[in-house]
Amino acid sequence: MKRTLTALTIALGLSATTAAQAQTTVTFWTWYLSPKFDGYIKDTIAAFEKANPGIKVNWADKQDSMVQDFIASVNLGNAPDVVNLNIDETQKAAQNGFLRAASDLSGPAALNATYYPQSLKNFTSSGKVYAYPWYGWLNEGVLLYNPDLFKKAGLTRAPRTTTELLNDAKIIKDKTGAYAWVPALKDPNTASFLGYFYAEGLPIYGEGGKAAFNSPAHAALLARFVDLYKTGYVPEDAVRREAFQLATELYAQNRVAMIVGGPQALTRIKDTNPGLYASTVVTSAPLGKAGVQTGGSMALVIPTASKNPAAAAKLAAFFTSNAAQLAFAKVVPVVPTTLGAQRSTQFRTTSNDPVAKATALVGASGRYINPGYRAPGNSDDLYKNFNDNIEAALLGTKSAQQALTDAANYWNANMKK
Amino acid sequence: MRIHWRQTLMSYTFLAPALLLLAVFTFYPLLYGAYLGFTEYTGARFAQGLGPKWVGLDNFRTLADDPLFHTALWNSVRYLLVVPVLQLASLAVAVLVNRELPGMTWFRAAYYVPVVTSVSLAAVMFEWIFNREGVLNWMLITLHLSTPQQATGYLNSRTWAFFAVMLVTFWRGFGYYMVLYLAGLQTIPRELDEAAVLDGASPWQRFWRVTVPLMRPTILLCTLLSTIAALRVLEEVLVLTNGGPLNSTYTALMYVYAKAFQGFDFNYGLASAAGLVVAVVALVISAANFRLIRGDTEGA
Numbered sequence: 001m002k003r004t005l006t007a008l009t010i011a012l013g014l015s016a017t018t019a020a021q022a023q024t025t026v027t028f029w030t031w032y033l034s035p036k037f038d039g040y041i042k043d044t045i046a047a048f049e050k051a052n053p054g055i056k057v058n059w060a061d062k063q064d065s066m067v068q069d070f071i072a073s074v075n076l077g078n079a080p081d082v083v084n085l086n087i088d089e090t091q092k093a094a095q096n097g098f099l100r101a102a103s104d105l106s107g108p109a110a111l112n113a114t115y116y117p118q119s120l121k122n123f124t125s126s127g128k129v130y131a132y133p134w135y136g137w138l139n140e141g142v143l144l145y146n147p148d149l150f151k152k153a154g155l156t157r158a159p160r161t162t163t164e165l166l167n168d169a170k171i172i173k174d175k176t177g178a179y180a181w182v183p184a185l186k187d188p189n190t191a192s193f194l195g196y197f198y199a200e201g202l203p204i205y206g207e208g209g210k211a212a213f214n215s216p217a218h219a220a221l222l223a224r225f226v227d228l229y230k231t232g233y234v235p236e237d238a239v240r241r242e243a244f245q246l247a248t249e250l251y252a253q254n255r256v257a258m259i260v261g262g263p264q265a266l267t268r269i270k271d272t273n274p275g276l277y278a279s280t281v282v283t284s285a286p287l288g289k290a291g292v293q294t295g296g297s298m299a300l301v302i303p304t305a306s307k308n309p310a311a312a313a314k315l316a317a318f319f320t321s322n323a324a325q326l327a328f329a330k331v332v333p334v335v336p337t338t339l340g341a342q343r344s345t346q347f348r349t350t351s352n353d354p355v356a357k358a359t360a361l362v363g364a365s366g367r368y369i370n371p372g373y374r375a376p377g378n379s380d381d382l383y384k385n386f387n388d389n390i391e392a393a394l395l396g397t398k399s400a401q402q403a404l405t406d407a408a409n410y411w412n413a414n415m416k417k
Numbered sequence: 418m419r420i421h422w423r424q425t426l427m428s429y430t431f432l433a434p435a436l437l438l439l440a441v442f443t444f445y446p447l448l449y450g451a452y453l454g455f456t457e458y459t460g461a462r463f464a465q466g467l468g469p470k471w472v473g474l475d476n477f478r479t480l481a482d483d484p485l486f487h488t489a490l491w492n493s494v495r496y497l498l499v500v501p502v503l504q505l506a507s508l509a510v511a512v513l514v515n516r517e518l519p520g521m522t523w524f525r526a527a528y529y530v531p532v533v534t535s536v537s538l539a540a541v542m543f544e545w546i547f548n549r550e551g552v553l554n555w556m557l558i559t560l561h562l563s564t565p566q567q568a569t570g571y572l573n574s575r576t577w578a579f580f581a582v583m584l585v586t587f588w589r590g591f592g593y594y595m596v597l598y599l600a601g602l603q604t605i606p607r608e609l610d611e612a613a614v615l616d617g618a619s620p621w622q623r624f625w626r627v628t629v630p631l632m633r634p635t636i637l638l639c640t641l642l643s644t645i646a647a648l649r650v651l652e653e654v655l656v657l658t659n660g661g662p663l664n665s666t667y668t669a670l671m672y673v674y675a676k677a678f679q680g681f682d683f684n685y686g687l688a689s690a691a692g693l694v695v696a697v698v699a700l701v702i703s704a705a706n707f708r709l710i711r712g713d714t715e716g717a
Binding site: 379381 | 460461465485549570572573575659661662663664679683
């Protein structure tokens with residue numbers, strides 16, 4: 001009897017050890033999602049673990065230090081398995097060899113069946129897709145405006161084209177004292193002004209991938225913004241601060257009449273100025289001559305240093321699936337990057353609530369998400385140089401043409417393929 | 418002889434933990450950083466698991482050819498202007514609050530508050546002050562020293578941004594040096610001051626002839642600390658101006674930070690070389706400080 005019990009105990013112990021060995025722990029890093037979306041993330045992880053009993057997810061949310069922490073973890077040999085990066089950082093990480101290709105892990109067919117072609121293109125580098133596209137946003141998704149300031153300015157409708165927007169900028173400021181809107185002149189860590197060229201149908205790269213944003217047409221467009229800036233029709237802080245942050249701050253103070261952007265601006269206004277939120281009018285955003293939107297997206301990537309790439313790929317695919325993205329879009333007005341989102345009834349509701357209205361306007365528009373330019377190799381240096389040149393034009397130390405030519409020359413001399 | 422050997426061993430045993438910590442956290446990073454300055458060590462090499470590759474003086478040639486580094490280094494050297502102002506002001510206030518008057522404890526604490534204030538909070542506060550519609554312009558207009566048309570956004574101005582950021586450094590460092598000076602002042606024997614009073618010396622004469630000479634070791638320490646801090650200023654520039662406008666506030670440490678820690682294109686080799694150049698500048702200026710202030714002490 002005693003022998004039998006001993007044998008049973010050993011057998012149970014061994015089977016427990018085997019089960020423990022079969023359990024894979026996947027480390028998952030998100031970016032700026034905690035604590036606001038803890039509930040959604042935890043619920044999705046629980047659903048994934050239930051569907052994949054052999055995999056346990058260890059989640060951490062990273063904020064300012066995401067990239068540095070990622071690099072440090074690779075150095076220390078304990079890299080995370082799934083990491084949340086945006087388009088630009090994914091491109092940089094892929095160019096430098098930090099990532100495994102999602103198209104190698106899940107196969108191109110599975111990716112093509114799940115995500116919009118443009119979403120996959122955003123994360124493609126050297127012919128391979130390096131990420132599972134996650135939630136996105138449109139820079140010109142919607143236009144929000146303050147009806148009182150519009151009335152004061154004598155405007156009866158929102159601008160529908162960039163040209164109208166630029167013209168309204170003068171009318172609104174002259175008649176109300178408030179700025180019309182805050183353009184993204186030089187947002188840090190990117191080259192946001194390139195988005196305006198894309199929106200007007202002007203090329204960023206030319207033959208052989210060389211920078212080609214210094215034609216007279218490019219310079220003429222920049223000169224229009226320079227003119228508005230120099231004559232006081234654009235807040236001067238726009239050269240120093242991120243446009244979205246500045247715009248939401250000034251809009252809530254009735255000092256900016258319009259925000260061109262995504263519904264996410266509305267959630268901030270709801271917190272800071274509920275009265276203005278209630279009266280805010282939501283409509284379609286003005287488009288440039290090309291009739292295209294610019295936008296950005298987050299993604300889930302698998303580091304080269306991940307020790308569990310197969311399990312990591314499963315988790316990334318689960319989190320970025322159509323069902324999970326639609327569920328996320330119910331929590332916060334993000335734009336899903338999955339093909340299935342177009343068919344969802346979720347975005348066909350009518351409501352007077354500004355957030356619900358904006359969400360309905362942009363929710364199924366994930367196919368348009370395109371930053372308008374691909375991150376060049378060595379982009380940190382190149383973006384810095386581009387922004388310095390835009391600033392030089394705005395502050396009048398260079399002409400618009402000279403600034404763009406200097407930037408293009410620098411890019412072509414320093415771009416790594 | 419035997420006792421002497423044992424005493425030496427015991428001394429080193431007591432020193433060992435501190436030396437070990439210094440070796441791990443100071444000397445090794447210092448030497449490794451210096452070594453990296455002569456290597457190519459970029460994001461691409463790092464991701465492939467490749468170590469640093471010796472490239473001799475290549476990084477220093479790159480720095481010599483980079484106008485942004487020249488601007489950054491020049492701005493850091495210009496930033497040293499804050500040092501004499503900061504030291505004189507904190508010494509003067511330390512002398513004032515060293516008196517046994519009602520409310521002095523409160524003043525000492527109040528001056529120290531900026532030292533423990535986070536830089537992001539300070540940035541928000543100084544944004545309100547330096548904005549075109551901010552407190553500073555409001556004060557100048559109210560006092561009829563300026564007109565609404567002359568109001569400037571100080572952080573957006575090529576002329577003023579540098580001094581505006583410097584004022585934040587002054588504000589943040591002032592209390593720290595004041596406390597050090599206060600500690601130094603309290604070690605000066607009262608009899609010396611009393612003797613000077615009996616000799617008929619004026620407060621001004623007592624300050625220059627008694628206080629300042631006896632405070633020279635503290636002045637040397639504070640000046641050195643302040644010089645090194647000014648050369649490696651980063652946080653206030655990063656949060657207030659991000660180096661702008663037109664790189665007028667872009668400092669050498671911002672250059673090092675950008676090359677070493679921004680994005681996946683990082684270049685540890687170039688960042689380390691830039692760090693080495695800043696370290697050499699700091700050493701030269703510190704040596705000059707030593708010669709100037711300690712030399713005077715020896716002569717005094």
